[in-house]
Amino acid sequence: MNNRDKHQLMCDIRTYSFAVLEAALFLDTHPRSRCALEYYEKYNTLLKGAKAEYEDTYGPLTIFGGSSDECWSWVESPWPWEYEANCRL
Numbered sequence: 774m775n776n777r778d779k780h781q782l783m784c785d786i787r788t789y790s791f792a793v794l795e796a797a798l799f800l801d802t803h804p805r806s807r808c809a810l811e812y813y814e815k816y817n818t819l820l821k822g823a824k825a826e827y828e829d830t831y832g833p834l835t836i837f838g839g840s841s842d843e844c845w846s847w848v849e850s851p852w853p854w855e856y857e858a859n860c861r862l
Contacts, residue, residue, distance in 0.1 A: 782827050786834070789820035 777785070796813035803809055827834055832850045 777826065779827075779831050782823060782831075785823045786820065786827060789816050789823055792816040793820055 793813060793816045796809055796816065799809050800806065800813060824834060
């Protein structure tokens with residue numbers, strides 16, 4: 774798997790998250806739409822892959838991904854709301 778730039782990867786995660794949420798909302802009113810189901814599955818798969826790539830390369834995205842056998846890694850990098858986590862240096 775290629776290691777995308779941290780900021781590009783976050784942009785992809787936000788894009789895929791939006792697509793998955795919108796598809797889920799559409800499926801609430803059109804539950805048998807084959808096209809919408811395929812769209813949802815496609816972007817949900819892309820989202821899971823992007824999240825896994827991000828966490829493998831840059832650390833946990835949420836507190837739920839912040840533990841390992843050796844330490845609590847959630848506190849080792851800037852948190853999502855901190856300047857360092859969101860600017861290009």
